[in-house]
Amino acid sequence: MKIRVKVNGTLYEADVEPRTLLAYFLREELKLTGTHIGCDTTSCGACTVLLDGKAVKSCTVLAVQADGCEVLTVEGLEKDGELHPLQSAFWEEHALHCGYCTPGMLMASYALLQDNPMPTEEEIREGLSGNVCRCTGYMNIVKAVQSAARKMAGETGKAMGEVATSGTAAD
């Protein structure tokens, strides 16, 4: 089936088998391997991306369902070579060890801050409860999201939404 999907601002057209999961489409067709796969039961959230602005587990969405949609992956967070505040916060707060859950955590955190720019610790823990990390024990991930929220609140004119829709190149 032919699909047209805008991923990180770039429009892609592809022919996919209906059973192709969005996660595999991103990884194997578009070579965006930042989106990871960690389980087979929709339990881990390593594959979290934004689909039309909502955080979803891309292993449990068909690529054909993304036809006509916009997808944001971890590779789309950086803007003009500059890290997104969440990315820098994850680095500064030591919110990752092996890094495998990190793209999913970043995307879930991104969605969380979009809906709730200044979440409490409990709200962050709830917001990230669909994402498993086996290394960090979550303490520093929570800290990083808080720190990013503070940074983003302090930054004017650098709204979250810009990243998602930037870029217009067609493929």
Next chain:
Amino acid sequence: MFPNAFKYEAPESVDEAIRLMTEYGYDGKVLAGGQSLLPMMKLRIAAPAVLIDINRIDDLKGWRRVDGKLRIGAMTRHSELEHATELFDSFPLLSRTARWIADPLIRNRGTIGGSLVHADPASDWGTAMIALRAEVEARGPHGNRLIPIDDFFVDTFATSLNEDELVVALHLPSPTGPAASRYMKLERKAGDFAIAGLAVHIALGSDGRVSDAGIGICACGPIPLRAARAEKALIGQPLTEETIANASRLVPEDAEPADDLRGSAAYKRDLLRVFAARALREIAEELHGKVGVQ
């Protein structure tokens, strides 16, 4: 992990969906939010030949009030109901239940209609719909019908829908007086299916006595169940320590739990009793002041 190969259909109207369901019959499977179906397909314990994806049917999304009832489109996502501030007052159980379903990412995708049709005994929505005395609006080739929720669930993963019928909406009666709700659930970990769960919806009459009591039981039988004895015991009574204790003891009597890895049947029954007492106490406290509750 990949699902089996299947034919994919994405109708844009309810009629088209029903036509496809009629055409494919047993081979066709409707894809709503997909958060239960797709994992089962990846594990290849479900292998439908045709997927009929109803995500593009706008008519199935959102909610509105119709004839004093709330009509919720089948494709309304869990997260939408979780955050629907305008429903917090009259239908508090919706948000209180939604936040217990799986995790935030799954809630962004999963739908209330899909959850009900899946008919898992641990369905949080099924449990809440029992408490709210919902009706399921199903449409088939020969028109619409309303199925009371008590007639909807037949068995584990089985509903009273015909093969060519699509759930299009839920209808919830509006509460008759001040109402309060609780959803209580114990999980082995966040996002797990319930060990046991309980949905309690109470409305009070002007005399401060219970005018409507709806209690749904989660994960304690082949389908979500109704605590009919406890409901009956509460109607017409004020919420007092005594009526609450009495009703709580009655809740487990309508449960049929099984022993499993999550705990023994006796444990689950007792959880229901504890949840009922906690829920009713909290509800009594919340409604205190709205009407003259002792």
Next chain:
Amino acid sequence: MRTYEGEFTIDRPRETVWAFVTDPHKMGTCIPDLIELNVESENRFRTLVRVGVGPVRGKFDLTCELTVTEPGAAASLAIRGGGMGSGVDMKAEMSLSDVDGGTHMKWRCDAVVSGPIASLGGRLIDGEARKITEKVFTNLKNALNVLSKETRAAVAEKAASDEG
């Protein structure tokens, strides 16, 4: 292993019931959701059955073998096979006794389900396996009940000729 059991009484003579349960052509049709029945010998048949619990849908290929433990009174049916990457092993034991105006049947089934279905279905499988097993015997009872006198006679004749 899971064990299920049950018993029922029907108003048919023991010989009729015995002839029925020991006839693969008859017994085979009591397997629920049967797609295909292939009688390979007088005590062995193969069935293809549709397994469907909600979205879990697949086909199981089952080989059934009947063993007479006590002619006219007790037999066992071993069912083995599987599908969807899973295995099923069942042994159903049936015993018949005469009661007033008919026959009493007691059955007991030991079922072992292996593979992903057993692993995944922790919350659900016990109830489902029980239902399917009970359905076999409900079907058996119903089939016996609807047997007309003529059919019963025909069965008895067939059984007799098979023995010959």
Next chain:
Amino acid sequence: MALPQTELRPMGKSILRKEDPRLIRGKGRYVDDIMLPNMLYLCILRSPYAHARIRRIDTSAAQAAPGVKLVMTGEDLAKMNLAWMPTLAGDQQMVLATGKVLFQYQEVAAVVAETRAQAEDAIQLIEVDYEPLPAVVDPFKALEPDAPILREDKEKKSNHIWHWEAGDREETEAIFRDAPVVVKQDVRFQRVHPSPLEPCGCVADYNSATGRLTFYVTSQAPHVHRTAIAMVTGFPEHQIHVISPDVGGGFGNKVPIYPGYVCAIVASMKLGVPVKWIETRTENIASTHFARDYHMTAEIAATEDGKMLALRVKTIADHGAFDATANPTKYPAGLFSIVTGSYDFKAAFVEVDGVHTNKPPGGVAYRCSFRVTEASYLIERVVDILARRLQMDPAELRLRNFIRKEQFPYRCPTGWVYDSGDYEKTLKLALERIGYDELRKEQAEKRARGEFMGIGISTFTEIVGAGPAHSFDILGIKMFDSAEIRVHPTGKVIARLGVRHQGQGHETTFAQIIAEELGLSADDVLIEEGDTDTAPYGLGTYGSRSTPTAGAAAALCGRRIREKARKIAAHLLEVGEDDVVWDGTSFSAKGLPGRSVTMKDVALAAYTNVPEGMEPGLEATYYYNPPNLTFPNGAYIAVVDIDKGTGAVKVRRFLAVDDCGNVINPMIVEGQVHGGLTEGFAIAFMQDIPYDADGNCLAPNWMDYLVPTSLDTPKWETDRTVTPSPHHPIGAKGVGESPNVGSPAAFVNAVVDALSPLGVEHIDMPIYPWKVWSILREHGIEE
């Protein structure tokens, strides 16, 4: 806030991790990210039965399926003599089953196809005719005389694998005979699984033109993998190039060789194209190596006034179908004999018996040093039981029996020589920081009101850093580790090590160690691990051994470079070598103020201006054979509240005071502690892999094998004492696993403490709410 990496003297400072910039951009390169031209995918058919004879396998339909290039069975591998492979424990394991299957989800056949989906489709078309056999699930039943013999291939016709013991039986028995107080408890450490977020997988790429096999694998021990592959396949070792790219967590899971790896290699060699195999989560939990599964019985003999005299331990170890335990060869029960823990026993005797059952093979050291977690949990649990019996405060009993700091180096009754520690100081700090006395007061008040609050202490000792070559080897290879440092002319450094990190931050901490030794900044040092073509031979990263072994190698290798640098500096400063002083950042001439050269100056000179007769260049390699293990330790305290209605346990507080010797990067140490505590918490309250009586795995995925989320996980408090290791070049001890080793006992002790007014002495893990509820209701406690 962490410091920038450009600081000189970075040792002991929280500098930001060098590996993070690529990982937070989604630019890590994990094994599944490797996509080579013409690559095919391999998928494995697994047994639905725990024990069954294979009568026939029909692969014809699979062979004819779309995209399929190869179908392999055990019979095919047998023709190449590859149907079996050696395990790390010296047993043999089937690659693909021949004859019979011995556990559910065992590998039966492999399919290679153009796409993953096609391979998955095709395995469904393979028909296997199984004859089910009775499954042996309980290790005690496996030892009964009439139990079915599982391993027909072995000479010994018994499910018993080995018996192992340590300590002095007679002396221990004698003390027990006369002991005034004896406590005894059966303690089970359930079967768990490391379950890293990235499952196992590989890409085998055989190049028939060069005869080289490049093998990308998510591996904690790439060199061991290369050697093992050479041994299994007979392929020349120098023609095998193992690359372990970014590793998405390991925790012990990625030490062994798995059948999928062998299948991928064989397939690539047969087909001449790259073949990828990535397991699913289900395959990861249900077939790769488990951890723990010890059935232990411990007894302590003590005096009435609380002096612990002797310890006696008997254990049945369930090893599953193949003995694949990842232990040093001489220690089939790992370092379990560290079970005397932090206490000064007069005598101890420990026995372990390994047993085969119809379960997957194992067990690996899951975030612990070879069976230390089992030992630590056991002793810390039983010490609490003794305290209860003696009506003593558990902290007081511990303080009374600790090995005192002046006793170090201390030889324990099972023979280990502990390097250093100050257990009293660590526990006292923990008690003070958590406010122990106030908590006990609060508990008393709550008890009076009928509420259940518990305080649990665990004062564990670890044994890590395997190991001294005289007694530690794997498959005969001594357990040293290595570092190679090359200083380039501009003073930039590349260093390669024989270990392989999986999130521990080696790219940062080893850069800190080397930068410290060379007077550079961590930014000047690039750390590379995981490529067997470039890195010196090493045994890998597990058992908290990286810092004790490779970290030591890095430091000593740096010193070796510094020695040469000193000679070059003397030449540059035009003074004698003895007159050169190193101050940590530069060499200066003694008594000649202002005359100094930096390592960068020396580096340039090493390639441009070496003294007459000196070999140019500035490189060194160091193979470090540790003189002893290191013994990190800690005092952990958990505070829990129990919900009387549901039996749910809430961990209100948890304090971990660790002593891991000198710390290289406090930020990373703290992060490791958080992570390890979370895994310990999961084991105490959630994780188990149960099997039904037919051998079906009842938790083969993350729906039922429970991994905690951010919502489940308690908030951790941490602190530290520092008792350097006297024999380690930088006084470090290793920390990654301590929190997983030490914490389960603290959690369980806290829950038991809460329920102790009911007479409860022990609850087996995982402490599910229903277990607590049952105890409460048995005693008539209800909400």
